[in-house]
Amino acid sequence: MPDPMPLRGGLEFSTRYAASTDAAPAFVEGEVFGTDYGANGYTTVDDADDLIARLDIGPADRLLDLGAGCGWPGLYMADRTGCRLVSFDLPEEGLQRAQLRGRLDEVVGFEGAVRGDGRALPFRRQSFTTAVHADVLC
Ligand SMILES: C[S@@+](CC[C@H](N)C(=O)[O-])C[C@H]1O[C@@H](n2cnc3c(N)ncnc32)[C@H](O)[C@@H]1O
Structure with missing residues (x-):
């Protein structure tokens, strides 16, 4: 039987x-x-600012950026708000860039880039207060 949700991200x-x-x-x-x-x-800086405003996140929050690619927009959001952040995706190349960018920008709340499949998240329930997925459900 064909996979009803074939994975992209390879x-x-x-x-x-x-x-x-x-x-x-x-x-x-x-x-x-x-x-x-x-x-x-397709997520612009204005869109990311809009997400920050709508989610009303701050240092007390822990954000999951699902399908983070090279770290956009989660790293920007964490940098602006002081929230904690995990960037999550499949391709190693993007995760490495996200990891580097988080370190170079000294994003205080950045906990790291984690590789995995969003269809089976490897995190305990209620690990995050907030999640974003920018251009992932496409
Ligand atoms: C169009 S890109 C957007 C990347 C980033 N959010 C941005 O705006 O630059 C979609 C991302 O979703 C990821 N993705 C798709 N399905 C996924 C899944 N099941 N688990 C984790 N990541 C997934 C892809 O690997 C890809 O990096």
Whole structure:
């Protein structure tokens, strides 16, 4: 029986994330989305600010960024609000970039980039107060 929800996030995204620091995609991302995280969707800085406002998150919160890619938008949200953060995705290339960016930006609440399948989250219930998934259910 075919998988009703075939997984994306394999080679297609790995290749994208491995090239995310190349000059051309970085330039386009900056011009179109106003970001430099290696974003791989349609979430702009204004959208991320809107998420922050709607979720009303702060240092008391622990955010799960599901399908985080290279860390966008979770790292930005944690940087702005002081919330704790776990970035979660499948492709190793994106997770490595998220891990590096979190460290370079000294995002205090960043707990790390974790690899796994969002269809079977490897976290205890109620581990997070909030979750975002930017351009994942597409
Ligand atoms: C379009 S990208 C968006 C990435 C990032 N949120 C951004 O805006 O740059 C969708 C991401 O969802 C991830 N994804 C899709 N299905 C997933 C699953 N079952 N578990 C974890 N991540 C998944 C993909 O690997 C991919 O990195």
